[in-house]
Amino acid sequence: MKTGIELITDERQRQVDAEGWTPEHDDKYTNDELPSAAVSYALPDGDPAELEAERKASKSLAIIAIYEYLTGSKDSDADCARALGIDLERVQELLPETKVEQCTVCSTWCLRDERGVQDGDFICEDCEK
Numbered sequence: 001m002k003t004g005i006e007l008i009t010d011e012r013q014r015q016v017d018a019e020g021w022t023p024e025h026d027d028k029y030t031n032d033e034l035p036s037a038a039v040s041y042a043l044p045d046g047d048p049a050e051l052e053a054e055r056k057a058s059k060s061l062a063i064i065a066i067y068e069y070l071t072g073s074k075d076s077d078a079d080c081a082r083a084l085g086i087d088l089e090r091v092q093e094l095l096p097e098t099k100v101e102q103c104t105v106c107s108t109w110c111l112r113d114e115r116g117v118q119d120g121d122f123i124c125e126d127c128e129k
Contacts, residue, residue, distance in 0.1 A: 027085075030089070030090060031090060034085060035062055036055065036058035062094055063094050066080060066086070066091055066094055067098040067100060069084060070100050070102075071110065071111070072110070073108070074108055074109075075109075077095065103123050104122055104123060105121070105124070105127040106126065108124055108126075110124045
């Protein structure tokens with residue numbers, strides 16, 4: 001039996017081969033359309049309440065993905081956008097909802113409540129010491 005990752009990999013390869021859905025094609029979608037499409041497979045068609053739930057779930061998934069990607073890393077928001085296939089402007093729009101910020105001293109992303117302010121700059125607990 002194939003693992004979930006193997007099934008996802010096989011489906012992505014099918015999409016590229018049969019549908020022409022290359023990374024360049026995917027780059028055309030910049031407002032959570034791809035996560036929304038993924039969520040739509042799990043929901044029945046047509047019900048407006050379910051479509052609204054899908055939109056909210058898509059946004060929530062994007063926020064979670066951004067949070068998980070950035071927390072503890074030193075990558076830029078642009079690196080995050082590229083890695084997750086989300087438009088940079090959308091990542092920047094959703095960043096406040098992730099509750100993470102980048103330390104101006106060491107560039108590590110951490111939770112806002114784990115930060116201090118020193119001379120107007122946000123710094124992580126490790127850099128405060």
